[in-house]
């Protein structure tokens with residue numbers, strides 16, 4: 001498997017580290033225990049397209065958000081994760 | 092108490108032996124040179140400060156820092172891309188030290204002095220590309236990796252900043268490698284192993300290529 005880093009270009013899998021599901025969104029501070037439990041522990045086991053966080057540890061050290069098909073390993077999109085390139089957005 | 096020295100020493104001090112290594116009956120196909128005593132500063136733009144850093148960089152070096160994987164040469168420094176919104180400043184002779192650059196970039200970037208945290212190794216020779224092909228997955232063919240091309244990548248599971256400098260006088264390509272000090276000896280031995288069959292000429296230098 002290879003990943004096309006938006007900053008470095010196409011690189012071998014060994015340069016990247018998998019973080020996990022990019023879907024869960026941190027619940028509000030006053031969220032119920034069930035919502036927090038869901039956020040921390042529960043993950044969908046998707047057969048098909050998933051959204052994942054990867055880290056280009058052996059390269060530019062940027063966090064990436066990747067859309068990958070768990071059936072075929074086809075990667076249909078790679079984009080910088082939230083916060084990467086923050087120097088270019090407003091303070 | 093044991094004597095302690097604050098003098099900086101090369102992480103390759105024990106591993107590097109100047110002279111010939113590997114195959115001896117042939118003209119050495121690899122030249123491996125460690126370059127010592129350089130200044131290296133990591134510059135990272137702060138949140139929302141990319142444009143400000145670009146202006147400060149132009150004012151300081153007379154040119155923009157690369158925003159693609161490239162290394163560009165200013166009059167007394169090389170600016171090496173190391174990731175989004177960050178670059179390394181490599182220089183000699185105290186012209187671009189932490190003290191000086193922290194003034195120039197105080198409003199726009201966070202700086203970190205890496206001068207004694209990395210080893211700088213220069214690889215060249217007729218077999219340089221063949222040797223590096225054993226260790227790196229980067230395509231180093233001149234079409235894909237011309238002079239000034241750079242990459243933040245891994246060699247033998249070790250992070251390196253790799254870039255192509257100006258060709259040698261004899262036209263051979265020169266590949267420069269910055270590696271973390273504590274990984275330098277391991278990478279050095281790996282490169283010696285990969286290079287041995289081609290014959291290696293090992294040198295030390297105080298000059299940036």
Ligand SMILES: [Zn+2]
Pocket residue numbers: 005006007008009056059060061062
């Ligand atoms: Zn990258």
